[in-house]
Amino acid sequence: xxxxxxxxxxxxxxxxxxxxxxxxxxxxxxxxxxxxxxxxxxxxxxxxxxxxxxxxxxxxxxxxxxxxxxxxxxxxxxxxxxxxxxxxxxxxxxxxxxxxxxxxxxxxxxxxxxxxxxxxxxxxxxxxxxxxxxxxxxxxxxxxxxxxxxxxxxxxxxxxxxxxxxxxxxxxxxxxxxxxxxxxxxxxxxxxxxxxxxxxxxxxxxxxxxxxxxxxxxxxxxxxxxxxxxxxxxxxxxxxxxxxxxxxxxxxxxxxxxxxxxxxxxxxxxxxxxxxxxxxxxxxxxxxxxxxxxxxxxxxxxxxxxxxxxxxxxxxxxxxxxxxxxxxxxxxxxxxxxxxxxxxxxxxxxxxxxxxxxxxxxxxxxxxxxxxxxxxxxxxxxxxxxxxxxxxxxxxxxxxxxx
Numbered sequence: 185x186x187x188x189x190x191x192x193x194x195x196x197x198x199x200x201x202x203x204x205x206x207x208x209x210x211x212x213x214x215x216x217x218x219x220x221x222x223x224x225x226x227x228x229x230x231x232x233x234x235x236x237x238x239x240x241x242x243x244x245x246x247x248x249x250x251x252x253x254x255x256x257x258x259x260x261x262x263x264x265x266x267x268x269x270x271x272x273x274x275x276x277x278x279x280x281x282x283x284x285x286x287x288x289x290x291x292x293x294x295x296x297x298x299x300x301x302x303x304x305x306x307x308x309x310x311x312x313x314x315x316x317x318x319x320x321x322x323x324x325x326x327x328x329x330x331x332x333x334x335x336x337x338x339x340x341x342x343x344x345x346x347x348x349x350x351x352x353x354x355x356x357x358x359x360x361x362x363x364x365x366x367x368x369x370x371x372x373x374x375x376x377x378x379x380x381x382x383x384x385x386x387x388x389x390x391x392x393x394x395x396x397x398x399x400x401x402x403x404x405x406x407x408x409x410x411x412x413x414x415x416x417x418x419x420x421x422x423x424x425x426x427x428x429x430x431x432x433x434x435x436x437x438x439x440x441x442x443x444x445x446x447x448x449x450x451x452x453x454x455x456x457x458x459x460x461x462x463x464x465x466x467x468x469x470x471x472x473x474x475x476x477x478x479x480x481x482x483x484x485x486x487x488x489x490x491x492x493x494x495x496x497x498x499x500x501x502x503x504x505x506x507x508x509x510x511x512x513x514x515x516x517x518x519x520x521x522x523x524x525x526x527x528x529x530x531x532x533x534x535x536x537x538x539x540x541x542x543x544x545x546x547x548x549x550x551x552x553x554x555x556x557x558x559x560x561x562x563x564x565x566x567x568x569x570x571x572x573x574x575x576x577x578x579x580x581x582x583x584x585x586x587x
Contacts, residue, residue, distance in 0.1 A: 190211075190213045190214065190219075191211030191212060191213060191219060191222075191278060192213065192278060193212040193278050193279045193280070194209050194210060194211055194212060194274075194275055194279070194280055195209075195210050195212060195280070195282050195283075195284055195582055195583055196208075196210075196280060196282070196283045196284065196336075196579075197209075197283075197285075197286070197574075197579045198283060198285055198325070198329065199285075199286040199574070199575065200260075200321055200322055200324070200325025201318070201321050202230075202321045203228065203229065203230045203231040203234060204226060204228050204230060205226070205227040205263055205267075205325065206224075206226050206575075207224065207227075207267065207575075208223070208224040208225075208575040209221060209223040209224070209274055209275075210222070210575070210579040212583060216583060216587055218579050218580050218583060220573075221573075221575065221576065222242070222243070222274075223240070223242040223243075223274050224240075224241050224575075225238055225239060225240040225241060225267075225270075226238070226239050227267075229251075229259065230260050231259065232258075232259070235250070235253075235259075236251035236259045236262055236266075237250050238250075238263070240270065249266075251263055251266045252266075260324075260328050261328060261332070264328055264329065264332035265332065267332075268332060280333075280336050281336075281337075281582070281583065281586060282336060282337045282338070282339050282582040282586055283329050283336055283338050283339065283582075284297075284339045284341055284578040284579050284581065284582035285300070285322065285325070285326045285329070285338060285339065285340050285341065285578070286322065286341060286343065286376060286574055287308065287319070287322045287323070287326070287341065287343070288315045288318040288319050288322055288342075288343045288344075288373060288424065289308070289311040289314050289315045289319050289342070289343070289344055289373075290308070290311070290342030290343075290344045290345055291308075291314075291344070291367060291371070292367060293307065294308070294340070294342050294344075294345065295342075295345050295348040296345060296585075297339050297340060297345075297581045297582060297584075297585045298339070298340050298585075299337050299338065299340075299585070299586075300338040300339065304340065305323055305327060308340070309323055314371075314422065314423050315423060315424050316460065317424070317460055317461075318424070326338060326340065337582075337586060339578075339581070339582035339586070341376060341577075341578040341581045342375065343373045343374060343375040344371045344372060344373060344375055345375055346372070346375030346376070346378050346379045346408075346415050347371060347372030347373075347408075347415045347418055348415075349414040349415050349416070350370070350372065350415055350416060350417065350418070351416070354370060354416065354417050354418075354507075355369045355370045355371075356370070357369065357370065357421075357422075368422065369422065370421035370422060370426075371420070371421065372406075372408070372415065372418035372420050372421070373404075373418070373420045373424045374400045374408065374418075374420070376574040376577050376578055377400050377517060377518070377572040377574050377577075378398050378400065378408045378415065379577050380572050380573055380574060380577040381398050381400075381515050381570045381572055382396060382398065382410050382413055382515075383413075384570060385513070385515055385555065385570055388555060388568075389557075389566055389568070391512040391513035391565075391566045392512075392513045392515070392566075392568075393412060393413060394411070394412070394512040394513065395409070395410075395411055395505075395508040395509075395511050395512045396409070396410045396411070396513045396514070396515065397409055397501060397504055397505060397511055397513070397514045397515070398410065398514075398515045398517065399497060399501075399514070399515065399516050399518075399521050399531070400517050400518040401497070401517070401518040401519070401520040401521035402431070402519035402520050403431035403432070403473060403519065404424060404430050404431070404433070404518075405427075405429070405430045405435075405493075405497075405518070405520070406418060406420045406427050406428055407497070407500050407501060407504055408504075409504035409505070409508050411508055416507060416508065417504050417507045417508075419500050419504070425459055427496075427500060428493075428496050429464050429465065429468070429489075429492060429493045430464045430465070431465055431466065431474070432460065432462065432463060432464045432465070432466045432467070432473045433460055433463060434458075434459045434463035434464060434467070435463075435464065435496060437459070442455060445458075465489045465493060468485060468488060468489035468492060469483065469488075469489040470483075470485055471483060471485070471486055475490070475493075475520050475524060475527070478490055479526070490527075493527075494527060494530045494531055494534070495534075497531050498531055498534035498535060501535055501538075502535070511538055511539070511540075511565050512565060512566065513565065513566040513567075513568065514532075514540065514565055514566070514567050514568070515567075515569070515570045516528055516567075516570070517570050517571065518572065522550075522551070522552030522569055522570075522572075523552050525547050525548050525550065528542070528547055528550075528558070528567075528569070529542055529547055532567060538564075538565060539563065539564025539565045540564070540565045540567060541559065541560040541562055541563035541564075542558055542559060542560060542563070542567060543557075543558055543560045543561075543563075546559075552569065552571045553571065554571065555568065555569070555571070556568065556569050
């Protein structure tokens with residue numbers, strides 16, 4: 185798409201992983217609103233001794249580029265130098281107002297966006313063990329950006345913040361209260377996605393402002409119940425392990441299983457690897473964490489993995505609906521939620537007793553390219569597919585903070 189002439193500045197939103205960096209550039213209008221991204225990209229190969237490469241999308245043009253790593257540079261440093269060179273012509277003379285970072289865990293401390301500094305980074309590092317797949321890399325990337333883009337404010341936006349509205353019945357475990365005071369509590373994740381979905385969907389239908397169940401389904405999967413636009417419950421808890429089965433993560437597991445593994449001699453590091461990287465769809469199927477690969481397989485283990493994934497969504501949907509005392513609207517988002525019509529049909533069929541009726545033709549047409557209703561005319565609950573944009577809500581949050 186062509187960049188709007190109304191844009192007077194830009195915000196860069198980034199999501200940094202262990203070996204990748206996703207970014208998108210959002211125009212800001214004179215009345216302080218963000219537009220859709222006019223340029224985006226993905227750096228991969230940022231692991232130690234990796235070969236960085238970039239896929240850049242600008243307007244309707246997509247290009248692939250190899251990033252040169254000079255002597256003494258890390259891969260991430262080389263990627264940021266490359267990115268800085270790319271951004272200048274993309275800005276076309278406009279100011280870069282901020283770099284907005286997705287930070288997975290803000291603990292109970294950070295419940296709104298902040299401008300990052302060294303003190304904040306040190307405090308956020310205390311939550312590394314609660315999100316080991318994401319938090320250390322989020323923070324290392326943020327530190328690299330603070331050096332490479334020293335003249336631009338670096339704003340942290342937290343996946344846990346959207347769930348800060350949850351009450352004490354949702355945030356407490358059945359453990360001694362002293363542990364709660366030490367931070368052992370339920371937090372919830374995917375908050376940027378849920379904030380985006382609930383906000384955009386409420387502009388389309390009044391039902392989304394009432395009792396809304398959102399399903400963010402991808403390599404990481406969770407559900408969130410929201411009432412009046414505020415999170416009241418989520419399937420993820422203390423860490424991003426809890427709740428639904430995921431690509432390589434186990435979802436909810438009886439703590440007795442972990443005690444058993446410890447008694448069998450497994451170390452915390454081994455159990456961490458098991459729960460985060462060797463379980464979920466991958467562990468159940470023995471084949472892949474990718475739902476598309478499993479659907480193409482005739483192996484009974486692949487069919488079990490798919491069936492159990494859907495079953496857990498239906499089971500937890502019932503629990504969250506009970507918390508809300510009913511359901512007015514359901515939204516699917518995330519890589520699987522937006523693109524897997526079979527999965528959506530299976531989930532909704534299992535929730536028919538709650539009033540959900542899916543329109544099979546509309547469901548097949550919904551592919552994540554736009555917000556689309558997929559409920560039947562006789563459905564007692566509205567059902568939607570909403571493509572998420574965590575970068576845009578992060579950009580908007582950064583803009584609001586700095587304004």
